[in-house]
Amino acid sequence: MKFDKRVLSMLLILFFLIISCKKDDITSQNEVYFPKVKAIISQNCLSCHSKTGTWQGRPTALDTDTEIAQVSSSIKASVADPVSPRNKRMPQGGQLSQNDVDIIVKWFNKGGKASD
Ligand code: HEC
Structure with missing residues (x-):
């Protein structure tokens, strides 16, 4: 043969x-996305969404893992979904890099928990 x-x-x-x-x-x-998500949030969101320091009475505090995981769907919507009167683009007055948006979307799709 x-x-x-x-x-x-x-x-x-x-x-x-x-x-x-x-x-x-x-x-x-x-892959666990949450540590990256936390880093993105502390860099881009905590200036407005933190109870400590410059907390300005925003509706959503994103200081702790629990607080972040509780509003995972709103976080994902605010950075990735189409903007509407009910869905403001975050960070307010800015825009995350596509890479950061992708990380948040992957985290949300995986489950949006502090262990995801
Ligand atoms: C410059 C200040 C500022 C920054 C930075 C900022 N936000 Fe916000 N955020 C606001 C304000 C003000 C509102 C209330 C929006 C409104 O109703 O006008 C809000 C609302 C939200 C809401 C909706 C809350 C609700 O109850 O519906 C989410 C979720 C959110 N922000 C997530 C984020 C995320 C995630 C980031 C970082 C990527 C971020 N924000 C960065 C000021 C900010």
């Missing part, structure tokens, strides 16, 4: 493609 190198190399390429896809899926499922 003649050994076909082309078939073999095609199979090898396919094999490595499948392996690499699988690896990506596993890492994104296991």
Whole structure:
């Protein structure tokens, strides 16, 4: 029987493609976004949404993990969903980078909890 190198190399390429896809899926499922979300919030939101320091009586305090997780859907809406009179764009007067928005959306889609 003649050994076909082309078939073999095609199979090898396919094999490595499948392996690499699988690896990506596993890492994104296991990735914990919350620490990044917290960092984004402390940099971009706490100037207005903190009870300490410059707390200006805003409706939403985002100081603790619990407070952040409780309003995960509003946070995601305020940075990623279309702006409307009922959904103001946050941070007010600014705009997060696309990368930061993506992190918040991934966190929300994963569950929006402090462990996600
Ligand atoms: C410059 C001040 C300021 C910054 C910075 C800011 N916000 Fe706000 N935020 C406000 C104000 C004021 C409101 C009330 C909006 C209104 O009804 O006009 C608000 C409202 C909200 C609401 C809706 C609250 C509700 O009860 O409906 C959410 C959620 C929110 N902000 C999240 C964020 C997030 C997340 C960030 C950071 C990415 C952020 N904000 C940054 C001032 C700010």
